Amino acid sequence: MKALLVCEYREGKLLETSYELVAFAEKLGAEKAMVLIGSESEAPKVNGTVYLADAGKYGEYNPDVHKKIVLAAIERENPDYVAFVHSSFGWDLAPRVAASLKAAQISEIVDIVDGKFEVGVCNAKLRRTVTPKSGKAVLTIQAGAFSAAAASGAPQLERIEPADGASALEFVGYEPAEKKDVDLTRAEIIVSAGRGVGKKENVPVIAALAKAMGGELGASRPVVDAGWVEHSHQVGTTGQTVSPKLYVACGISGAIQHLAGMKKSDFIVAINKDKDAPIGEVADVLVVADVLQFAPALTAMLQK
Amino acid sequence: MKVLVCIKQVPDMESRFKANSSGNWYDEADLAFRMNEYDEYAVEQAVQLREQLGDAADVTVLSIGPDRVVEALKKALAMGCDRGVHVQDPAVSLKDPWQIASIIATYAKDKGFDLIFTGMQSQDRASAQVGVAVAEQLGYSCATTLVGFSFADGVVTAKRELEGGLKGVVKLRTPALVTCQLGLNVPRYPTLPNIMKAKKKEIQAIPVVDILKEEALAATASVYPPARKGGGIVLEGDLNDMASQLIGILKEKTAVVR
Structure with a gap:
């Protein structure tokens, strides 16, 4: 069983939540590879393959372009699962990848129970286990549900490129958080x-x-x-x-x-x-x- | 300019929930249903766009579900949508997000909608998939989690909510689909005259079998209450007794209350 883990990267930094995906893959008992749209110096410190596309070239998050990069990594790796953190990045990109593969998506997984994926229903007042019926499945995991794995290891980097860079969407810029009057x-x-x-x-x-x-x-x-x-x-x-x-x-x-x-x-x-x-x-x-x-x-x- | 808003009816989240007898969804008995909170922002934004564009815009509101969802459609019509579509499906809760998206996409295909609004997720299932999947199936551009929206010259400027208060601004060409986050706007309350006016607006009924073309990609195995975390102390009874017990516990267990 293989899982492709999609790292999150913003403004020149790998987000630490990416290591929660590593912990999830370990719990799942899956062999892992990762994909990063970022920079070599920020590659996750893990053993195994990390597919790398250059953020300098593809800019900050653009769902159309990032989708094509993840699909290129999927084509190379042929994973059973493609996993994201359920964040503004993950919940935006995962359904696009799932639709391209026509694969099941299971959102905001909090646990793995008897090989099934557990998610919340009605603000976590109930729980639900879900199983994919498609060959591949796209998963998003709840932030914080799987304690981040230690950052140790040396990745083997493999460069990838999207099929093309076309997009109907243009990233304009970030708007910083309002100044906090209390920290x-x-x-x-x-x-x-x-x-x-x-x-x-x-x-x-x-x-x-x-x-x-x-x-x-x-x-x-x-x-x-x-x-x-x-x-x-x-x-x-x-x-x-x-x-x-x-x-x-x-x-x-x-x-x-x-x-x-x-x-x-x-x-x-x-x-x-x-x-x-x-x-x-x-x-x-x-x-x-x-x-x-x-x-x-x-x-x-x-x-x- | 043709606009579509997709809404879902969900139970009041303050309710108590239990699994149904088949163990594949929650028991709907004794629950009060209302419009999904995220979708209220979607309806409001569509109606504001309609006010901006005047009669050059036409807003259709669509909901999938049993007959009770007509109430949610009526609310959206009273808020200012022009026409309603009820996709009749008593078993909507057993469909997966891919099927729900395919129903909407099949309806919307060939109708030339320039812009589609949805909530960023439903309060009950919270998959956050359907809007994006509709956009993918229709080949529309898409931005999610909007806390800001403007439209001019065929271009949507969307402010996306990221983590920790950060926001990302993107521009999208139409046809486009956007998913709405809480706080995007201030959803209006329908006024009595508008409720009366809404009664005359058309609600088209479409049996789901006519437009469902896809098999489910995922299946629910079971639904159950979460396991209680052991060890938590529960205090009940007299207010002052509980207050003094709590202070005692805090003095013992934390270093910050003395």
Whole structure:
């Protein structure tokens, strides 16, 4: 069994998540080769073949061109599986490769169970195992679900080129993240507000708890999208990935994207009305309560 | 300018879910269904484009599923889409993303849509495949995960959301398909006059067998609740008791609360 792992590369750097694909291939028991649209100096430190196309020539991510490069590597390698990280790169490129091969795609794999691929359903409230029916299959793995393999080894580089460089899409440029008024990645304690706080007017209840604990205020995506809390406080794959000593999730049900951004915290407390909320899966302590009643009680006791 | 918006109806994600008796999807009994959140942004963007272009634009909204999805179509029509298409399929949840994409592509082929909007994923299955697969099957250019959209002179300028707050700007020539991320715009609430007006708009019904040409490429083996992580402490009961218990645990287990 062979797996072709598609590295992610941005602005001159190999993304570390590429090593999660190596761990996934090991768990799958597959022989691996990798493909990188990047530079030789940034080639992943792994043993085995790395197909390399020059980023200097093909620029930043262009799905049409990158698809043709991955297809060229597939033609050489003839893998059973083609794997990506489920990221803005992977979920964009994988379906294009799958469609070109007319292969099954299985998205955001969290585990391998009895040789089947396990994925989440309904914000991970249920799980589903999926099997491909096609000869080859395209897979994307959830970021953080497979702990990155150590970067050790010397790749054997093989140059590849796309069939042609034509594209109906033009990359214009990057827009940097808004300047952060708070750097959550350095916080020792984070107290985050989720949809369960109900409305913007209730956010100060959570902010007061954060202050009483000596921590920073965090937030889940829906709370930021609703404009209750600034984006710089957002925890999750599209916000900041954090690993504080203590993380307190207030009224956060635990969508995959949020869990991926905080589950490496040393100690996790969840305050939630719903005992079955997915946040309970990662919580060291689950307080089953309405956060708007419990947070003030806890704040008052901490201030004593 | 012909525009297509593809929407899905999904359960309220705050619901409790359990596997159905066949163990191949969730049990739909007692669930409240609504328009997929990502698709609300897709509908809003299509309607804003229609407002920009006036009567030179015509927006079709399409949904696949049992009869209940007509409610989602009516909402999209009340938000400002011109016409609806209901692909009737009571067994939609058992189709894989490739088949769903092929149904849409078969419908859209030969209709000359210049632009297709979809959500970047559904809230229940979350494969993030269907939009891109439709574009591939139709040979359209495609950008995903939009948090910014503008259109001028046949060119779409799309702002894609990447990781950690970074965004990437791309330009695409039409015909194109874009998938919409949360926060792209502010989806409007349908007003009562527009709800009334929407009742007169046409919803074409097409039995799925007429336009499904593809076999599934992947199959669901089973659906089940996640295993509980052992060791987590669950506190229930009186607020003050729980607060003092929690403080005790934090003092013992973490170095940061004293």
